[in-house]
Amino acid sequence: MRSITKTFPGVRALDQVEFDLHKGEVHVLVGENGAGKSTLIKILSGAYRMDAGEIVIDNKPVEIRNPRDAADLGIFTIYQEIMLVPPLTVAENIFLGELQTRAGVVDWGEVRRKSRQLLDKLGAPQIPLNAPLKDLGIAQQQLVAIARALRRQTRILIMDEPTSSLTPTEIEQLFNTIRSLKSEGVGIIYISHRLEEIKQIGDRITVMRDGKVIGTLPVREAQKQAIVRMMVGRDVLVEPRACRTQAGEPVLRVEHFSVPGRLHDICLEVKRGEVVGVAGLIGAGRTELARALFGADKGGRGDVYLDGMPVRIRSPYDAITAGMALVPEDRKIQGIVGVLSVQVNLMLAYGNRHYPALINFGEDKRITQEYIDKLSIRTPTAAKRLMELSGGNQQKVVLARWLCMTLKVLILDEVTRGIDVGAKAEIYRFIDDLACAGYGILMISSELPEILTLSDRILVMHQGRITGEFSRQEATQERIMLKAIGGEN
Template identity: 50%
Template structure:
């Protein structure tokens, strides 16, 4: 498939941010009709490289050639005109506009008088969605769509511009398996039309399914580029992290203690129905479900973010009513949200972010101990090897994996005995994943924390959970002990 002269060449691209050498003379190329997969841990420089290509960042030095012609003074407009289309990880949709408006945004069909031809707008949007094989109402307001539907709309929006070079940044992170299959079909069709595709992913198992070549980046450098045939999982992992990870899922199987959290007949209309379960000290309870099965809602209800219609929660056999996170934290509960952006204060440093739940327990005019705050931050930076190890660095400059460690450090600092983690490895890299799991395992096995692990990643839940509850439409449909379940069983119970 990959033949002829390169569609894109990026030569010796160099970029420095204050304090970080983000790209160190990176070379990258792309041929027509190939899917070039770009792998790397968070902070390896993939996104920076792609932003330079799509014109939203400027390189300090280096050249970009598209079909042999150098692109000077790149900007998003020029890149789009040259046929570079980018599907970002964060959606760039306007939530209050309709699906069709979003798809045609920036290129609305107009009549002679310069007025918008609405019929044409809807027709065009409909056509593009039809080629994607998805059924989304083009007149619906975008904010009413599910995350997966928004992701597909986003892809449709870019495809409407008929790009020759298509950048996909983790396009499958919000998609279900069938939707992923459909996306891969579309990618193959685009390949046949000679579109070059750059595909950024964290999911190593996608590499052989869709890729032509793989480039691995680490610390702003290209570690190597291989044909997919030579890129087996272990090779890729060792290239990504610079070491071979013998243990991706460190797991200590131990005897759990008495229940720390017991839930009886919990109902939260209209999402959750009659849920009863318990979590023991030192146990990791996995809750598996497909998107929208209600797992996240359950976490929010337990933590006091959403109201409960009926039912009773017991902590250490004592009935409790939690109406606000403050109460949950006081009872030494912790929650790691699915969305990291929603749990960090981006402009503040590590110290304030880590101690925030402790601060919320103080009286309004209670004095803070800034020195101990710095000590706590330094301690967790060392314990969890947070990089870069700077207490004052605003957390918005940290990579996803390191941000996740900051979120976890928060609940270590409050000494949480019940920890609910919702998709703790969403969008973080292999190395950080292993560290997060190592930490969860240590918390459960040696500190007797009861952990609820909510995940839709079957390998991780199978490997890490002592017990798995499967959820479908707000009800539990099955329970499996450690080692009992398989991916097939989980899927069958969940759908």
């Protein structure tokens, strides 16, 4: 890719960008949200047209006008936000648009056989082929998207945050697949905010900032702090947790809480000023627990207490009224309305709280600006459509939505998924500040370093049950993983 330039109204997204990829290479592309990575890969995959520049494959200039042109050249992309059809089955999504036929009739046996081969190759034999995609968790949906890409004659595979919702075991399985693809000569562009992954899988790394390439170097020469400095233009230190006073009385207590077929006899408590981490493998029931406690999923049975008082939560409205909030795992689908403005998204829950009173637009604007400043949300105006902001800034808006309410408990489900290192450090400090202010925080994360850094206590789930509990001093990655697979310490 030579001298690639792309401009949107008021913004030069790419400025004379140079990028190349060798056969059988993993070229890692990093940068803060808004650096231009997504725009670059969307040009290569045919989603955007470049304003200027040239794309050359096998020493021949090519024109990529749309995704079909890219596919014809063997270029396929696995986006961070799953680009599949939720109501269709797993097998139908893997062969979407290219179902195997025999004499004009879909050969479902062949479709299922090849789908199973692809998922087995990815180490995902547990994914049911006939299940609607919408019934799977984010991690399993991601594996289906990868399987869809692998069924084609791929020459260039673009992977945008492919490990953002995978467990360490699933990540290693994915890396084995990537190594296999490399040995077959597939060139891979690998976008990640997880800098610790780079040395495991990458050959070269290119750093972007503000629409420009800052530098390209071999991974063996890349030092983490130097890469961060190139990404953000300054040193970013994820400081140790702020010293918090001893946690107060329990603000959330859950006793013998179950959801038939999903959760079994859950007992837990979260104290004021405490961060309780929830670890476990994909399918352990962590997201199911968060959604059931918040009333987003029905069928919860058991006792829930807030500030020692029993509460009955049958819907998110009940949870919000009682002082409980949820930042969901899937930000784009469950957390925001992307086509609406920053202000509308930030004030969604606040407006419900004051129904049926008339909306005070002046007050909404004042509150929105207050939290834009407080959380350092990077947006030119509160009227900007939220979908046009980076993932980190979208997540800050979701957090701000709840902070303008009167809350007791905040449930965070993969709160830093898919955001860059700078925004992640800001959210870490913000979680500390909330705990210091007396919030009770239940934090679900697939990143064990994140759990160990932020949590005062850590609960481990396996097959819908809590199988372990550790203080911060007792917890290690090894002990947590042992409990996560159902083992005994």
